[in-house]
Amino acid sequence: MSEIKSITEKIKKFRDERDWKQFHNHKDLSLSLVLEAAEVLEHFQWKSPSEVDGHARECKDEIADELADVAMYLFELADNLGIDLPKAINNKMAKNAKKYPVAKARGRHTKYDRL
Amino acid sequence: MSEIKSITEKIKKFRDERDWKQFHNHKDLSLSLVLEAAEVLEHFQWKSPSEVDGHARECKDEIADELADVAMYLFELADNLGIDLPKAINNKMAKNAKKYPVAKARGRHTKYDRL
Amino acid sequence: MSEIKSITEKIKKFRDERDWKQFHNHKDLSLSLVLEAAEVLEHFQWKSPSEVDGHARECKDEIADELADVAMYLFELADNLGIDLPKAINNKMAKNAKKYPVAKARGRHTKYDRL
Amino acid sequence: MSEIKSITEKIKKFRDERDWKQFHNHKDLSLSLVLEAAEVLEHFQWKSPSEVDGHARECKDEIADELADVAMYLFELADNLGIDLPKAINNKMAKNAKKYPVAKARGRHTKYDRL
Numbered sequence: 001m002s003e004i005k006s007i008t009e010k011i012k013k014f015r016d017e018r019d020w021k022q023f024h025n026h027k028d029l030s031l032s033l034v035l036e037a038a039e040v041l042e043h044f045q046w047k048s049p050s051e052v053d054g055h056a057r058e059c060k061d062e063i064a065d066e067l068a069d070v071a072m073y074l075f076e077l078a079d080n081l082g083i084d085l086p087k088a089i090n091n092k093m094a095k096n097a098k099k100y101p102v103a104k105a106r107g108r109h110t111k112y113d114r115l
Numbered sequence: 116m117s118e119i120k121s122i123t124e125k126i127k128k129f130r131d132e133r134d135w136k137q138f139h140n141h142k143d144l145s146l147s148l149v150l151e152a153a154e155v156l157e158h159f160q161w162k163s164p165s166e167v168d169g170h171a172r173e174c175k176d177e178i179a180d181e182l183a184d185v186a187m188y189l190f191e192l193a194d195n196l197g198i199d200l201p202k203a204i205n206n207k208m209a210k211n212a213k214k215y216p217v218a219k220a221r222g223r224h225t226k227y228d229r230l
Numbered sequence: 231m232s233e234i235k236s237i238t239e240k241i242k243k244f245r246d247e248r249d250w251k252q253f254h255n256h257k258d259l260s261l262s263l264v265l266e267a268a269e270v271l272e273h274f275q276w277k278s279p280s281e282v283d284g285h286a287r288e289c290k291d292e293i294a295d296e297l298a299d300v301a302m303y304l305f306e307l308a309d310n311l312g313i314d315l316p317k318a319i320n321n322k323m324a325k326n327a328k329k330y331p332v333a334k335a336r337g338r339h340t341k342y343d344r345l
Numbered sequence: 346m347s348e349i350k351s352i353t354e355k356i357k358k359f360r361d362e363r364d365w366k367q368f369h370n371h372k373d374l375s376l377s378l379v380l381e382a383a384e385v386l387e388h389f390q391w392k393s394p395s396e397v398d399g400h401a402r403e404c405k406d407e408i409a410d411e412l413a414d415v416a417m418y419l420f421e422l423a424d425n426l427g428i429d430l431p432k433a434i435n436n437k438m439a440k441n442a443k444k445y446p447v448a449k450a451r452g453r454h455t456k457y458d459r460l
Contacts, residue, residue: 002118003117003118003119003201004118004119007201007204010208011204011208014208014211014212017217017221018215018217018220018221018222019221019222020220020222020224022222023224025164025167026159026167026168026171027156027159027162027164027167030152030155030156030158030159031156031159033152033155033156033185034149034152034153034155034156037145037148037149037152037185038149040145040148040149040192041142041145041146041148041149043145044141044142044145044146047142049140049142052140052141052142053141056141056196060196060197060198063196063198064193064196064198064203064206064207065203065206065207065210067189067192067193067196067198067200067203068200068203068204068206068207068208069207070148070152070185070189071189071200071203071204072204072207072208074182074185074186074189077155077182078179078182081171081175081178081179081182082175083175083178083179083182085182085183085186086118086122088179088180088182088183088186089122089126089183089186089187091179091180091183092179092180092183092184092187093125093126093129093183093187095180096129097129100133102132102133105133105135106132106133106134107133107134107135107137109135109138
């Protein structure tokens, strides 16, 4: 079994032992994905670029916990939706390569529709 | 190389070919993680439970693209922070198992501090 | 002075007494707006429609605090950007009236570009 | 009628002409508040402090539209929940004044629980 698949199976086992599938509809999982991503972001609120790096080192374990929360909702949601995440990433990277050709996008953070 | 590691290497190659590392500080990556998670959620805005499932089937490819965006920022951010994501997930699941013991949490969506 | 203007002045006084203007750049205020909105949303995570209403009554004061946080960042951000919020709302409602004509939009939650 | 009350009445009239109350439950309104706040934040994604100010001037009208969207959901949600927003702001500012006394908080962006 692939790594993501195997992690996803553990997540689903944890969920099913608690009979939580009933709450994990796509809308609440998406909403939870946003909330957990917001908890990652909160770590960097009000911080200047130099403070950001120091904080990241100092609170690495707390941030790791938040990233894990994002990952767990992401992997479960993809699975519930019947989406193969590695394949989806591959497809999206191919699209992005067209939207952001190296020659045009190099060294610029402009959105593709304004490039 | 593990699956997540190998995907992360592709993401970093894409980024570095475009010289985008300079923009990908932890704060902007976290912020982007929230924005992409919001785009997933937008798919389910205003939708009733029954509409949610129909929409998920109908727009599976669009949603797969949004999940891929979340995954790509998540994998890169973890890597930039020196966080081993599978290990972080393992640690967090062990914590969650203590916060949400099966006997107490079964069939309930109550937050651990109110269980 | 108008009501929103007068509330905004109090918010700015609070901020300036603490010398916080230096942190309140547009990016961090926008980011904070998202974080506070997420705290509102967290109140309704995992809750079914019927649970939502009960929770809203039970935790009215906590939710009021979260809405106040959103309002304070919103009013300050608009002020910092030189945006007259009541005027902006008026303009946006006029645009929305065109995007969502009553005849087409009545009883439907479809986005304007799919109406 | 107060300014916020009067704006809220216009928002509700717009909503009711379209028979949208049925979709505007607290959960979907909170979710929409987050999505609109995210659209404000998107304006500042990847931008350095100096770029932020230039962009804010250049795209003032677009940002005003996004802030208006946040305000409209905020005002309606507060009204639906029976929350008096100006009063809620007053209460929250009184709490914040205790959490962030001038002497301790001056010139620092530290969260109150670490002050």
